[in-house]
Amino acid sequence: MKRRSFIKILPANLLIIKSLASCQKPYLKNLNSSKNMAFELPVLPYAVTALEPHVDAKTMEIHHGKHHNAYVTNLNVAVKADPKAAGKTLDDLVKNISKYAPAVRNNGGGHWNHSMFWNIMSPKGGGAPKGEIAFAINGAFGSYDNFKTQFAAAAATRFGSGWAWLSVDASKNLFISSTPNQDNPLMDVAEKKGTPVLGLDVWEHAYYLHYQNRRPDYVTAFFNLINWDEVNVRFKAAIA
Ligand code: MN
Secondary structure, eight states: OOHHHHHHHHHHHHHHHHHHHTSOOOOTTOOOOBTTBOOOOOOOSSOTTTTTTTSOHHHHHHIIIIIIHHHHHHHHHHHHHOGGGTTOOHHHHHHTGGGSOHHHHHHHHHHHHHHHHHHTBOTTOOSSOOTHHHHHHHHHHSSHHHHHHHHHHHHHHSOSSEEEEEEEOTTSOEEEEEEETTOOTTSTTOSSOOEEEEEEEOSGGGTHHHHTTOHHHHHHHHTTTBOHHHHHHHHHHHHO
């Protein structure tokens, strides 16, 4: 390219660069959309094989690449179809979900929940909680073992598809709950409202290839994957 023509197109390039810079990757907490930018599938923070043997690679590949991807695609369609939903962040949509169409609830919840789920698991996770969340769990449930029993029960007894949660309520206390479908405790429609710091997907698509009907085994395996560093980050933000 000649220098002259490069200079000529430079201002337009700068505009493009500027608009790209203002669109953050929807990774971790950057779950924002703007009026002109679609929601995007976040990149997995590890390889699809990384959580084996607890979560097998095929399940991870389909769960992230197909299921989560479909929630993102369908959320973008649903937001376009519901003018009230345009330009809202994912958090804004989820917190006021009763205002929007059912497709925003199902797919917005799906996008929010899975974006959290990938990050609260880690190949280096598991074991006893550490940091501030360890004190809070002991305070709320007596011990980590009691917490595991109650959390596993919430996951096992959720009939059909849904999620089990550890959340912080308005009084900054921890509580365990479960929600149907792709709902979560952040939603204004939730039976018990709070800010989730840990969530477990108990849809069959999350475990069926490896565990078939043995949901309790999948729940037990999940405790080997919990990324307590990430849970602590979310817990501190929730009580701040
Ligand atoms: Mn799922």
